[in-house]
Amino acid sequence: MVAVFVIAAVAVLAALVALHWYGWRRLVRDTTAAGSVPRRIGTAVFIAGPALLVAAPGSGRAGAPFRVQQVVSWPGYLWMAFFIYVSLALIVGEGARPLLRRFLERRDARRADDTGAVTVPAAAEAEPVPVPAAEPYPAPAPAAPVPSPSRRLFVSRVVGGAAVAAAVATVGAGAYNVLSGPAVKRVTVPLARLPRRAHGFRIAVVSDIHLGPVLGRGHTQRIVDTINATGPDLVAVVGDLVDGTVADLGPAAEPLAQLKARHGSFFVTGNHEYISDAAEEWVDHVRELGLHPLENARVPIGDFDLAGVNDVSGESQDQGPDYDKALGDRDTSRASVLLAHQPVMIHDAVKHGVDLQLSGHTHGGQMWPGNIIADLANPTLAGLERYGDTQLYVTRGAGAWGPPVRVGAPSDITVVTLASRQA
Template identity: 75%
Template structure:
């Protein structure tokens, strides 16, 4: 019988790894996943820095300010425009017409958001001022008569001693200008389509918007102003300020315009400044003065920042006694 073969030798015992514990000899090793007392953490847990904390505070504050600004700008549009008063001296205005008051309203922009209630607020504001005349200087609507005729109906309630007048803006030509001219006439406003009427002490003229040129209905200054008596003061209703050069050529004393929205909100003010001679307010061009209203509504988002909506009461003043 053969002697039994020796089995495989057992593997050598693993040498104990050197302990990092620096306690007393024979002390038990610390539990797994913990560090011995006094040992530095090789991977310290990150903590938010002061810079990160400050950046989060600044970012949150900026977001809150932006949200509040947009909210206030939206509320301002939906609340309706406020009255603004401007006095404009005219060299040729007779003393009898001194103090004549024109309510200038532009850029109402009736549409899906700004509807009949918006029109009613505008009408009530104008009537509260008891003007001598109302001038609606374009961009009344952003839609067809079929869509928005009902929203415009409160215009029939406008009250002014010498009536209410209307000229087209560029948005009327996107919405069926001929139909809107007929509709506002039915509501009691008188459209001035390259036309002029005589008032006590001055001539009131109106020209179509330059957008009408694409439809064969552009501004015609000769027709509106060519044969008038230049010794009389004149007030021109024209939606866009850019026609001021033609107004100067035809001896207009005062042009009343809108279109710019006063910039409405940044960077619209920069764009409006590049495209228009005057963005808002009263400026002089030679012997002609130009007043630009910020408008009573808003185009696109119903938000205004830094350019609140307005209805302006322009009071004419005589320079001569």
């Protein structure tokens, strides 16, 4: 197992080095003069960037002070996002390079033809032209040619500049999507066993807030304000609240105490609570903030049952999901809603006759083309789908992990309205 990890780590490091060398070559070496100040600056950036990229996640694992984590995480994670998209843009630019060179060659050839097309009369028909006497003064020296970049240099600068501009615009728009706060989505889900009097019950579903060195108290406050503005009957916080400890992130989570819902706010763990080795302390802390943790537990909410299970990552710490404890002895004539962080838990929900599972975890892929990988790893990437008699709704989440950037997967808080088929 250790050998596999080492091989994977070496492969990732080798790929990282190779991609950064490629990026340096195209953006720095091919566009600047050897020994020039721009080349020195560009080289320094391509040394500092990957160093910060490694330090951003590594500082937390190494136990660095939280302030140090904050200092390195912002530039490190933004460089990660920028480098992903500038690399993609440069790869696309490889196809544009020969086309642009061919265009320039043809343009220069046309210009040469136009300037060289001079008609000279035949020698037999030409009239003698008197030759003026030589000037007594020396002819002026020819003007020095204006230096211009070579065709190859020009192409490299155009393609490189376009790649940088595209990456900066993409990352900027993606960061604005995260830092401006999630949008509100509204989904209606009919439940066969929901009685008429519970028709219209609204659950505000929020997942993947990811408080950490990058997203802090202001991020939480925006989310809380957005949820409260919807006036929900119940709030469901479906895991991955934090990336760190209560000691570091307790103040960032405090706005959760302001959540308002007629039937209260509920919480289940996600995989990142266990990655941080802080699941138990966060369960205790959110309880102090007024949320109700559902650790493999169930509570009646009016005319339906609300259940919650621990994330599957908790199995490594003997705190995994226990469906029998949460759902085993319930009244099956009542509708049931299950809070479970990961969509892959839907198969157990189907076995236990759950009507609706509410999940997060996927981020909708967060940054294209990450959605392709996330879609392969999860039964549902985002939205509402049916599995037998059980429906699964997956929110894209309200925050971001790693880079505070979302591309093609906007953050959201979803208000799920339960509908009775008897209404």
